[in-house]
Amino acid sequence: VLFALQASAEPAPVELSPGGSLPPPQGVSVLHRPEDRGRRVALTWRPVEGAFGYQVYRAESADGEMVPVGGRADDSMRDYPVFLDDSAVPGKTYYYAVATVDEDLREGSPSPRVSAFMEPAAVAAGGPKRMVCSLSDQRIYFYEGDQLVNVVRCSTGLNNATPTGNFRITGHYRVHGGLGGAVCDYWMSFTSSHGIHAWPRGSSRYEAGLGAPASHGCVRLHPLEAYWPYYWAPDGTPLTITYASLARRVVTGCHDTGGIEEPWSEWYFAEGCTDFGFDTFLLLSNPGDSGITARAHFYRDDGVTVTEERYLLPHSRLTVPVDQLPGLEAASFAIHVEAEGPVVAERAMYFTMGNRDDGTVTVGTKSLSREWYFAEGFTANSFDTFLLLSNPGEDATTARVYFYLEGGGEARYDFLLPPHSRQTVSVDSLPAVASASFCIRVDSDMPIVAERAMYFNLGYIGGGHVSLGAPELSNDWYFAEGCTRNFFSTFLLLGNPTGQDTIVHVDYQLPEGDLRYDYLLRAGSRVTLDVGSQGGLSGQDVAIAVESDYPIVAERAVYYNLDSHRGGHAAIGLRSGSNNWYFAEGYTDGAFDTYLLLSNPGSSPAFVNVVFLREDGSTFGAGYMVQPRRRVTVHVDDLPGMERASFSMNVHADQPVVAERAMYFVMPRGY
Template structure:
């Protein structure tokens, strides 16, 4: 018997990695089916094409295996041939996209270049020559990363910037800067946030921005009782539950954002995709099913229920069971900015593709580009109340857009908003995406219009002209205009305001005033405005032991007067928001009278022109005068100088302006006047002319009050571009001696002194610079000021850098001196450019007062005390607060011949609205100034 030997050799194991590509192909096929869904147009997207390329062989391969089971040879051969042809066609589509021709051409986008551009991008700002305010654009850049709470500083700053241009986010009578009776969102509105959730990663709306918008709405200054609903038709696949999202925390989905507010009756979402195939009737027909109502010509719209159960028809509004109310339904369009291989860009217009049921549309992209489809949607269904364009991350690469993978996204940290979606798309393409990408199809002003494949720059054509963006903008604008909507892509009709958040979220800067020698029963202010971009306040200090009853009269340039009565308790401070008293859009002066002596200041905060931000503050004039003096003034590039004159009398006042210039000596401008009980504003750049360093003697035939406001983009010694503004009350008389307590030559500060000599003879001015403790002995200098001229000194040239400086000035004849300081204040983590200016104090005092003061968030208040004497001084400081009344006195020692700086936030305590009184209890008299630095919000 033959023995059977066991074969001990084993067949070599097949490497398992050979199965990986098969599994990968199966995964690609599954992803292709899920992501394309029932929207065939998505098959042209690059990600779909890549998936098709790797999975195309599976279907015919499966078919060939099936064919093997067919017994008939002829049938088997025919079936195999058909399947092979199908595979080749499938591969062609997978390789090429929409028409076969698009297999030609290259991609566009140098990622390294794009990221370099984005890191240093400064969005363009301008005032359009034909702008009427209806097409204005608000832009915030250097948006910081979210802090972790629901609020988003970029959203909050954007809402504030919109209000500066007259677009108020909130509809309310509340005393809040971003609210107005004609604002957008009322307390009981249903607010729909139309997001872009059709793609994941950076291809969707930033969920941090969405959370910030929801938080802003919920904190409505009038109290919010309505609803916020996130809405979208993602056209297939997940919408609010993406695994990878556009956020700092990439796992924060839109669903997670909605859930984080914890109350679906206040914040909910509606997935229009979930009922995109349900064709339904309106509520008033008795149909309460969620679904789409068909209008025709590709137009349809959703009707649905919110988390509270509110019935919403997007076309007709809120259904209450018997009628519709569209006035309480607001739509905020919240797209993400990115490239699109067909339309050029995705932004405000393209985001409306997530409103209709795409399954009911035909030739949707040609309709979108050539026939204004989105315009028809907005005309026939709903026009957005506001557009907030997310450009925190942009996806600039062609042809990958409209997908936005993390690997191809660029962080620009920009948000934009406006009521005109066409203007916003034009601006975003031209000034954000195009500079980042360098790709001409993102530029609505491209001169190229060919339809060749590839385009002139070698990039791939997906079936639309190179200038498809311009064609879409023009077509949509035409349709919207036919529907009564005033839209434009003409930049001359746009004002663009840009806010750089790296220097603060609000109006950052600083102001400074010298102490007031004594309270008075009358105070006058010539300057003041409540125009867009200006917030005016009045602060009153009552240091008396009895209640002071004050009467405030606000006088406009049109002769109107607004009166306000105010009772000030003993030892207190009171605050008046002038915008609230007189309304928006008025130039106002103010007269304060009181039955007890009080102290009054007028702080103003602003965003001037194209975005020169800051604030200024003056103490009032105790009485009108016929002559006013100003030592500082400049009409050169980057400076805009004004003189505001209040005439409180009963007859017109005739004015003569006598300018003392460094360039030409005295120049006289006569023939100006101010009507009775009004104020007038004179722009000195026009009255005097350009490029003059000037001082001014203002003469009037009647007693008037005069202030000089100066707004600037200060270049200084280092091409700084420190923008802002300062203001001083004129001096009604000259002196032979002046003191300045504040001043510094530290890094980030540039200090100047200006001397005015209106006399017929030259004048010798002696300056003694007193330095901070431990910074050295006083420095003495002498300057000669020509007759009828002004003279300028740069303080750092006299004492060196890094010094705290107080100054004493003296001369044998009368003159005037001012000290202006331009800065980027960086104390305690700030980064706030601006400038402040004061006229010198003609004598030291043993007691002085400040009506204004605040130690709350975003404000840093200081007291600078100068002791020119030969012995130490002790100064008592009493703070009068709105919150706690009078605080216990504090005591400060000021060494001889030096100056001391006190931080009021520490000395008085935080979060106080306060005035103060300073009194020398021992030693020589002192001089005191109060600088304040702020991010006004």
Template sequence: FTTFMTKLSAAVHTESSGWQVSVDTYSGSASWDGGIFKVGDLAPVVDAFFIMAYDMASGNNSQQAGPNAPLNGWTYNDTNSVQQYLTKAPASKVILGVPYYGRKWSTRGTAPNDFVTSGSQADTYDSILSELSCAQQLRHSWDPVGQVPWMSWWSPQTNDPCGGNYGSWRELYYDDPTSLGLKYDLVNASNLRGTGIWALGYDGASKDLWRILSARFTGGSTQFYFAEGFTGGGFTETLSLLMPNQGGVATIDYYLTDRTLTQSATLTAGKVTTVDVNAAVGANKEVSARVTLPGPGMAQRDIHFNTNWVGSTRVVGVTSPATEWNFAEGSTDPAFSEFLTLQNPNPTPTAVELDYFTDRGDHPVKTLTVPANSRATVIVFLGDLSNKTNCIPSAAGANCGVGRGLLGVSVRVKSALPIVAERPFYVNGHDFGAGPIRDGHDAFGATAAATQWNFAEGTTLPGFYEYLTLQNPGSTAASVQLTYVDFVGRATVKSLTVDAHSRSTVLVFDSTNGVGRNVQGVSVQVNSNQPILAERPMYMVWNFGTGTVAGANVIVGARTFGQLVEFPAASTLNGDNAYLTVQNAGGVPAHVTATYYAASGPIVKTLVVPAGTRHTILVFNATEGAGPGYGPLPILVDSDQPVLIESPSYSSNPSTYGAVDTVGYPAVRS
């Protein structure tokens, strides 16, 4: 066969250099050289291999029902097949074939991979959708190893509504948007030539499979990742999706501890689409998410909680995984409960290292493995200060954390494969001086240390407790300068040293390294002679005019300023107090235009922020804001000078109670 293909390829390429020759090969063809397809010998003479990575069930075990195209496990699976081909052919010549059909059997019962009593039958995706609507005693399941869906149902001997009349249990293993998305992730992660389908038309009129194909391979899409998420009792999680200039269909991949699933959401240009995560994944789930928009836009996640903790968190997703995430803020004092959530969107497990830095100088290191296409939760307040290999992140025996009693804890998360890391942090009723707080805050880590960090928001009015947490991951002490600028442009400069492999906490409301009390609005620029990390946690008990908010929020410092930023879903509904804080650190006044996209039409306001000052916009006030009664309210802010803009918001409403803050996301001009 190799000789034949050598001659055929030569003849075809001689006829036209633009013509290409591909060969269809089996999933296991690259695992040995004893068959008809000697992949290593064929690689130099063909343009591509189309791996027929399906119909693997019989080869894996002909006596049991099983995945038609498993991602992992068994003898034959997609992951092994790709790895084997890449040892004998360049990735640019490998096409991973995927099935638009499944395999079904009569079985003894309904157990996973139950023993079969008949041979298998192919079932196209279009026919599978019909089975879903007619089958009796239908049960949906997920194969956590093969990473595919499967279902079982009873087929009566007569009057079967699906027409089978088998008089037995039936099991069907197939591929859906979720499992195909995972296979496409393998294609992209391995930098393969692409994917192929057997066969076009097997999906009938359904658009589900085409949407996931478009989401994974169409250029111009935007992705947002969220590591944290929980749908337990008292927790409500939503995603706010916005595409300012075009509509389309967004794809949302949810990563649970034992499986993944995929959902679609239709977006209208300039309108916020709200996705109910609780309804999508069910109750009591730890969940991460990846949102794929078909064009420029943004995705925001809000979590509201009313349990032992009462409050809200809000973040805009990060646009890519990374192999390093740094968190300057953290504490395992009994007043707080700190967690790390780690999302692994890769088709293979990854090793993760947690390097902790405490204000006492401790530096324990813990390692763990996060399974493929899943998420893990690390309970930071469980464990001790010793190094641990293969630590347990949560549940019984959890020891990936550092234990209770550490007032200041920073952590650097490093991984073999790119992951996403967040740090949920809750206040356990602690009183900072103005009343107990049970709110929480959440942040993504910074992907690298830097010598400058900027914060637009800040206040030291009574009832507000603003801090800066500074982490020095390096081996040299850092000399740090803090430049505070208030709303009239008055600057206050403080200096301190952050020891190597340590962290320090600055009380902004104290005059030692801060500005002291009763400064209505203050921004800060952090400069260091060594790369460091900086965050700004803030706690408050304050009546904003609609009721007292006992809240908490946090922001990782910004390294750059921008001229066009957006916020997807502010609110000025009754009880919601939204602000914009604008920091102009430059030497030229900034002319700012804020456009509020209300349902009734855009509301445009202009203002000037003098050079070297910061300014607060009351979004709920019609002078510079949209005024009361709007939500969800997208905001676009345009400036003729580089500025930094945050959007702190405080809600006294029971359903959205708490304090949140986000930094403006860079927008694309229409």
């Protein structure tokens, strides 16, 4: 028999005591997610080893009294590192501190305070609320429309005792009594005898059983965070309980690519996959004044070619979900795009593989080449590297792949590529480079296309990134993106596949000035530079210009662990600035953030005009002044008219600039 004990907001379900020995979390920061604006304040921090959870305090002035406003379980924080304060009032500034709680419910000293301004109004409607409880994941996922806003760990019924199906929240009970006289806080009923609630009071260890079935059929939550669903979900909120795993259906991460200097009628990609937890999208942009028909040829690994034809309206972009095309439902393939006129093509992929989930993207190459170069490659420490070689030609060819090891050493492997085919080379399986860092040179008898994909586990980050090769070496390389602020790690990879030692001069362009470092890059080797570890370069937003005495190849990799968008991205450098840059991809709907990075490597200010071509055919423009040897970051989600939009971008400047586009996302997949 269930009975309600109390419906008020008191007493607090967990009584904490001072005297804990665990340190406060580091890196307490305010998040600025589109889904939170005007609705709540979002915070994040680095988890503390051995923590049971975290208590969050809030004051209304910099030296005001701190009062508790909520908590977060340590395991939930590691799954989805976001704390949400839905009680904040729009238009006010608050000051937050976080204390670590140990398993004996003792809290340590609080962190330094951080300020957060609550936006006065939501940018766009969030959509109806709903919850999905995955019995396989032992997690509850919280959505506002199509936006995943929170994830908490739970514990469901033993022996399949938790009912499955579609339900609604039918009642809220601040304190509730259950079977056997157990007293539970923050009870939300979804049947006459089942509820979502905090772990029962009186347990010797509150967390015992969370993360695995343990209840009589209810859904139990961590006592420090059970209040949040209780106040977030009103009566009537839909609840789906399913055995389906959403851990494999929620893709979080980031990707980045440099722009392309001009539209073209042909584009090539070596990578594409719709099997093994991958989703592939082909993005096509038509910046011209006339409609264009484009044909995409997909060369499957089994030798079958699938062709899809699409019409592109003028001044618009088109998204092709490759998984939905007949013959490509579960396939690996290369792509060749042919259009009747100039277009821009990108390929984006989102994946979940075990504990790795992320997204990758690249613009295509407009021409084949007999040579390709990569500065990055790593097969140690939970990194896996793959080389994708595509031969879209009519004749077979042999590709010779040379690996130049960091610290010296060289290995070579040869691969036969039949016509209209592609080959996936698992570099980790090659004995000479099975646990190494290296740069790569590909030399083919006939023109081909080459990409490199890497998948990794780096601390709490499990993800992947991809890069198209450079068809030639260069003395100059430019990057508009780079960040060494808290939760970001940026690496510059320099590869020298030649027989000549060289000095590399790297100009790090910071908001307040430049720093220049010189490096010796030996012949036939590769160097890895941890940008943030060098003097004066930590805690910075940075653009990078590389100048070498002799031609080399350069890439930049960024790894990100700030919030729910954990992942990594890598990009080959751009060999020069340009007055024009084009991107086919851009998205600000759901939990996607799109950033345009504009760097001016010149000596005079550059005026940059950005034209956004929405998928619905409308266009928007914005102008920016980029000072010499500086960079500007454009958060597209903040621009009026660009909320919840799919778009491509045309960048036009009055003198050469460098442009990259970075995207951070949480992408729910269907279940």
